[in-house]
Amino acid sequence: MKGKLVTLTFAKRCKNILAANCQAHLNTIKVDAMGSKGDIHTSKVHYLFNKGKPYIWVREGDLHNMNVIIDERGSLSVSAVAPNSLLRLLRSMGKFPARVALAGDVIPLKDSKVQDLTEWLREHLLKEQNYANHSSYAVSAILSSANLSCKSRSEIFQEIVDQSSNYVAHKFNIRSCTYVDGSAHTHELEMEDVEAPKAGHLFPFAEKLIDGVNQSQARRRALILFCLEYYDTHARDAVMLSIDHCGFDVLAKVPESMASIGESSRYTWKEFRFTFKEEATDVEAFCRLLVGLEEEVLQSVRSYSGLA
Known part of the structure; x- marks a missing residue:
């Protein structure tokens, strides 16, 4: 891994966030019979990309359903997936998950298009569920460690399919994209740099995968060893x-300075990036590479201590 600890571009991070999440906050301009009132209405919606375009489901x-008939302008705020325990930790630090802000137009769909979209969604969810049902022990062991409040994307959208009459579907035409990091610094992106996330079998399980690792003390100790092995940092x-096809990011509690290591040390939380030697094409590959990395680092630690 040494020599390959690369940082992801903002465009790549945007793409990963959009692919991993399926929930967003939609903002539209409030209207009445007289037209626009200028105030903003915000609520949580669900979205998925189909053929490079985001489609959103609104209750x-x-x-929103009335607002966009009069004024189709809107914006979507999509946060990086963060299980509740991780979200509480970030908030205690005065930080929030990175997010993507999309500005564009919300276009209501005709009934025929809604029916086609619903059928596509059913088939898409069936593929995800079949994949999860046939996953290996390494995958199921991590996913089953996640808190029950964590749900995969297929579990979330199955409710929408089952209660389709309670939702209205729209297409969202993106006009601009902004990446907002955990410290609220904004980075405007050119539209040609923002690719639509491709369908796959990694990001739909991102939240459960992250929480499954974080709920395991053994795996958290492995993350501590990663910091020691690759950054010479005593966490x-x-x-x-966060996770992606290339690797993962770790938030570690480390001494504020190397000179302060000890019982009375002052600690701060710092992000570290770890890159796999090969691309993790799906959740099976991600878990295999993670387990392999754990074994590799453990063997290295044992050799240092003369236990190999």
């Missing part, structure tokens, strides 16, 4: 922050 009765604790 029946939500003001007191560590959690997985």
Whole structure:
């Protein structure tokens, strides 16, 4: 891994966030019979990309459905997936998950298009569920460690399919994209640099995978060893922050300075990036590479201590 600890571009991070999440906050301009009122209405919606375009599902009765008939302008705020325990940790640090802000137009779909989209969604979810049902022990062991409140994307959208009459589907035409990091710094992106996320079998399980690792003390100790092996950093604790096809990010509690290591040390949380030797094409490959890395680092630690 040494020599390959690369940082992801903002465009790549945007793509990963959009691929991993399926929930967003939609903002539209409030309207009435007289037209626009200028105020903003915000609520949580669900989205998925199909053929490079995001489609959003809004609950029946939500003001968005009326607003966009008069004024189609809207924006989507999509956060990096973060299980509740990780979200609480970030908030205690005064930080929030990185997010993507999309500005564009919300276009209501005709009934025929809604039916086609629903059928596509059913087939898409069936593929994800079949994949999960036939996953290996390495995958199921990590996913089953996640808190029950964590759900895969297929579990979330199955409710929408089962209650399709309670939702209204729209297409979202993106006009601009902004990446907002955990410290609220914004980075405007050119539209040609923002690719639509491709369908795959890694990101639909991102939240459960992250929480499954973080709920395991053994795996968190492995993250601590990663920091020691590849960054020569003595971490007191560590959690997985995000995942992608190339590797993962870790949030580790480390001494504020090397000179302060000891019982009375002052610690701060710092992000570290770890890159796999090969691309993790799906959750099976990600778990295999993660387990392999754990074994590799453990063997290295044993050799240092003369236990090999």
